[in-house]
Amino acid sequence: MEAHEKGFFTEENSVEVVTGRNKNAQDARFKQVMEVITRKLHEAVKEIEPTQDEWLEAIKFLNQTGHLSNEWRQEFILLSDVLGVSMLVDAINNRKPSGASESTVLGPFHVADAPELPMGANICLDQKGEDMVIYGRVTGTDGKPVDNAVIDVWQANDEGFYDVQQQGIQPDFNLRGMFRTGPDGRYWFRAVKPRFYPIPDDGTVGKMLGKLGRHPYRPAHLHFILKAGGYETLTTHIFDPHDPYIDSDAVFGVKESLLADFHKVHDPKRAAELQFASPFWEISYDFVLAPAR
């Protein structure tokens, strides 16, 4: 009897032998997922040809990454982010019809219960940073305005920190809010210009980035979740195209269509109307929602 027929493992038949053991799996999807993972893992090992020491380094990396993860910190999510896996999963799950706004990653700083505010409210509660006004329209792919769309927005401050990272320093719910459109689909609110910031880089993922010659920064952005009856929920950012890290977001979240024009306005009259100092920043950005599937 051939070794292969008896099911013994060799370098050549490794994938077939390992996945062949799963013939009694009850969950067909899990079986399929493990077939692909096993095959790709073996392909990677065969291409890399790791030494025993390199294999042990990989085991240690996984252990340490697991030990760093807790309720407050998700080092494996960070690993998924910096290897582009999170964005790939986002892309696969959010293939939008032509003309609809594109999605990007949620990120770890969303807070579920931000206050609903009247249109035009200033979400900056500590008067810190450069004033900025953001406005635009929410429409469907048919061009019609979306009534009663809820716009959930959150952003880092002028030093690159979210409120939840600076409890006791920033006011609660600083730079967060929910706005609801009327029949014209228009929205506007006031805020401050956000700054780029590093992802947590004192763990295994930060060390890996360092060894790869990569920096840990995300370019300045505002986060949005848009929800409206009859439409797909959109989770996205808008980015400052002039940010120094716009071409090298550590988590690959930037898309061409998500670049917004951060426009500097020298207009003392408009500034006064907005209760802003002059000059201030202005962004006009329209969102297009895909119909619900």
Place this chain on the structure above:
Amino acid sequence: MEAHEKGFFTEENSVEVVTGRNKNAQDARFKQVMEVITRKLHEAVKEIEPTQDEWLEAIKFLNQTGHLSNEWRQEFILLSDVLGVSMLVDAINNRKPSGASESTVLGPFHVADAPELPMGANICLDQKGEDMVIYGRVTGTDGKPVDNAVIDVWQANDEGFYDVQQQGIQPDFNLRGMFRTGPDGRYWFRAVKPRFYPIPDDGTVGKMLGKLGRHPYRPAHLHFILKAGGYETLTTHIFDPHDPYIDSDAVFGVKESLLADFHKVHDPKRAAELQFASPFWEISYDFVLAPAR
């Protein structure tokens, strides 16, 4: 300018964008390893098309596997074992010349400082189990006997437990020993017939095996490390071909050439000479060492 030229991530160019960030990596080997890992990871994600919930399940699995790992338990090594990765790394690092004995995995139960014993000693210190005598020759691939080869042997007992798993129940160094060959390359020692045993199956890996319809058992075996000047060190097992799990070792360690004949002997005179009860078990197995590279 095309999105691709600016380095923005898309589903199509995901591998190039992520690995393109590593152009400043100092360590060429690490850069190559991460290129392969990233590419295979993205290929797997594109083939699986995980939902966001499935992705989160994978993150949780990795976190829990990391949290189970400590000085005493290595759940990520177990994961590597049951997915055939450990055996693949072993195979890649131990491609032997024709005629040399094959290697298999070390396993977690080796102890560095087992006592050196006189040839013929009984490594079973608690008179528990069915008596067994093991003998054979150590030669080079040229057929010449290997003088002064150190044979480090360890095994589970008749209930499938190693001494280190039953401290206070089994004597220290039970079923372990080192033997040194003379100019004829011959070895022999006495022991008991080992039993199959499960790998630790109360963690994430055990749960995964259950979902895949797989059992956690390793067929009965003896472990060996053979060291001799001028030869490659050989880490291997010999297996009982009649074990119920011989065709389905949970960690894929079995190779055709590592099947030994576990032979039952009814011979009161020989039994008395060996200080055994009759019948007893007998294994004859020769090891062939590859010349040092």
